Amino acid sequence: MRSSAKKGLYDWISQQNADFVCLQEIKAQPEQLLDSVYHPDGFECYLHAGERKGYSGTAIYSRVTADNCQKGYDEEVSYSEGRYLRLDIANLTIICLYLPSGRSSEDRQAIKMSSLQSLYGELQALKQTGRQLVVCGDWNMCHRRDDLKNWQANQRKPGFLEEERAWLDRLTAELGMVDAFRDLTQGAGHYTWWSQRSRAKETNAGWRLDYHMINPGLRHRIKRVTIYRELNFSDHVPVLLELDGDLDELSHQSGW
Template identity: 45%
Template sequence: MPRIISANLNGIRSADKKGFFNWLAGSGGDIVCVQELKAQDADLSPLHRQPPGYPFSAFHCAEKKGYSGVGIYARQQPDRVIEGLGLPEFDAEGRYLRADFGPLSVISLYLPSGSSSEERQQVKFAFMAAFLPQLEALIAEGRDLVLCGDWNIAHKEIDLKNWKGNLKNSGFLPEERAWLSDVFDRVGFVDVWRRLYADIPGYTWWSNRGQAYAKDVGWRIDYQIATPALAARATSASVYKDEKFSDHAPLIVDYS
């Protein structure tokens, strides 16, 4: 039963100092997708490159220092690794990394955030528009496939505590939510957490403002989104909150 973990680290060096790699060693993860490395290739230590139990790693770093970047760790070597989407303007930001293990493809994804400015929101919309045909092509491959990562969109009202106060904010805009619905309803991907737990919010991110974490005023923006056959084999999922490595919490899913 493979255990797949997704974690936005909000800086790999910061998460390391907060004990992420100590936790990872005992997490039981078979494949681990990480996002928001905020590091260049040269910044990655031997531990970051090869944590205990994970002989394989690959990274897609952003060109800009201290920004974005994604990675994948695995207990076995993949058959193939694909770095980037083939879209230069987005690949420069280090947002997409794929590894194929036999019939299974695992993707570490970091969708742009639009919360910092209207300009970045437009970049987010442009990424969504460019990524949709890629998602259609992925599902057409007919493989078992899971996209793990920070999608920066809360899909439904259950997916964030204060939904009424965020109807006009990035991450819960009608256009963003409709796009994610299209990914599920028309393209055919499945939201694994929501398939398992219809009524459990499953928050994975909390603002650093106020007492959001302590009061669990969160958002569910980290997902494992899978092809239907693989999603049907998900047996359990959890959000790990016993330790805090980042403003996000790791999302763990077990597949049979």
């Protein structure tokens, strides 16, 4: 958050007519975010900072006061590393998610897979409540070959492992959740993250790691999903989801 603020993130946020802004890997503690720049007019700021300073964490800026704020789910790193932040507004749930990458070691990949197993149960329980649901986050995984440029070279690397893709298959096929971007846009070349090495962004050798997953009841309301590449706030770029209907209407309907 602090580095991106210097690159114009909050000026950009002030120009968006967004009801919610979800940030992942904020790398900041609440006491480091007291400056007014981190509290833009018209938004309430909800934070889930990681215990380790300068590492991980999630945040949601909301135009409305949440009825409930949940930090973490039934999985240790979702709490200690600030990787899951949930807001409930009437019958609408917004989740800001930052999954572990698994790239640093086999142990971290094992933690990632454990996180996925627990997360599935969390989302399954939310489905049973009938709530409208938007999960916005850095999933640190690609689902299909079209979601990364060099898929052949990365089939045995975290982020495109068979077991990760199988989990995403379950999320969509069994749980019924909808990848909002892919519901409107097919084909390769649409990425949200690029390595900072080897001119990856210049050559568009990227990965689509950042998704909005929504309940099927919102599918007919998807108006637009945009990957915003014009400005550089970090090695990820924003993904904008626009739904038909105002917030009050959406938050008072059954989701499934």
